[in-house]
Amino acid sequence: MNREKISRIAHTHHPIKAPLDDDSVRELLERGISRPDARVLDLGCGGGEWLLRALSAHPRLRAEGVDVSRDALGRADEAAVGLGVRDRLVLHHGSAADFAPTRPYDLVLSVGASHAFGGLVPTLAAAREHLAPGGRVLVGDGFWENEPSPEAVEMLGDFAGLATTVERVTADGWTPVHGHVSTRRELDDYEWTCWGTLAAWALDHPDEPDSGEALATAAARRLEWLRSYRDCFGFLCLVLRRTSD
Numbered sequence: 001m002n003r004e005k006i007s008r009i010a011h012t013h014h015p016i017k018a019p020l021d022d023d024s025v026r027e028l029l030e031r032g033i034s035r036p037d038a039r040v041l042d043l044g045c046g047g048g049e050w051l052l053r054a055l056s057a058h059p060r061l062r063a064e065g066v067d068v069s070r071d072a073l074g075r076a077d078e079a080a081v082g083l084g085v086r087d088r089l090v091l092h093h094g095s096a097a098d099f100a101p102t103r104p105y106d107l108v109l110s111v112g113a114s115h116a117f118g119g120l121v122p123t124l125a126a127a128r129e130h131l132a133p134g135g136r137v138l139v140g141d142g143f144w145e146n147e148p149s150p151e152a153v154e155m156l157g158d159f160a161g162l163a164t165t166v167e168r169v170t171a172d173g174w175t176p177v178h179g180h181v182s183t184r185r186e187l188d189d190y191e192w193t194c195w196g197t198l199a200a201w202a203l204d205h206p207d208e209p210d211s212g213e214a215l216a217t218a219a220a221r222r223l224e225w226l227r228s229y230r231d232c233f234g235f236l237c238l239v240l241r242r243t244s245d
């Protein structure tokens with residue numbers, strides 16, 4: 001069973017691929033969108049869920065998304081048609097680090113995709129390249145809520161604590177104008193929903209060739225979360241402006 005299929009099924013009921021509920025996503029977008037006709041770019045857009053919500057809420061907004069996953073971009077395309085926003089959305093297949101647009105953006109988003117750039121500060125450097133004067137960045141990344149186990153670092157990458165993470169961002173010339181730390185409920189909902197949905201799919205499709213593997217994957221991933229990182233992983237979103245341009 002390939003990773004795309006696992007991810008597609010697991011995120012059926014949690015299309016935002018990050019531990020945030022719908023109200024948090026709405027609030028972050030509203031803080032990031034500074035004008036009704038904003039041009040918005042999402043680096044690592046996945047299924048385009050952030051952009052689709054921004055486009056639906058703002059009829060004059062235009063959006064572009066970049067992702068390496070054709071499967072995810074295909075779903076973004078289909079959903080945009082269904083919502084009647086396809087004419088205001090451009091999707092680019094390729095590496096976010098190589099994306100070379102011709103015009104700047106009022107809001108650059110990158111949530112849960114910092115690995116594409118090699119970390120949070122390099123993600124901000126890339127976002128800055130694409131930012132219009134006075135523009136905003138909405139970035140989401142992990143941090144360590146508590147001392148991580150070696151397995152957690154191996155699995156998720158080497159984050160810092162919350163204060164150090166924010167200090168690194170401000171030292172890089174950014175001012176947070178809004179922030180959101182995922183709640184225990186958001187973090188738990190995300191994991192229970194993803195692995196529960198995958199497990200339920202397996203139970204509902206016993207005759208599918210992938211059914212047994214899906215059930216085993218859901219069980220393994222749930223256990224990894226509970227044993228290795230539930231007690232130490234946190235998730236932070238920041239809406240940022242340049243402190244001085």
Ligand SMILES: C[S@@+](CC[C@H](N)C(=O)[O-])C[C@H]1O[C@@H](n2cnc3c(N)ncnc32)[C@H](O)[C@@H]1O
Binds near residue numbers: 015049050068
């Ligand atoms: C955790 S998902 C987050 C998706 C989306 N931002 C969201 O919050 O729903 C990370 C996304 O980054 C994409 N990705 C990984 N490496 C990438 C790269 N080098 N360039 C562009 N996208 C990349 C993956 O395909 C995936 O869709």
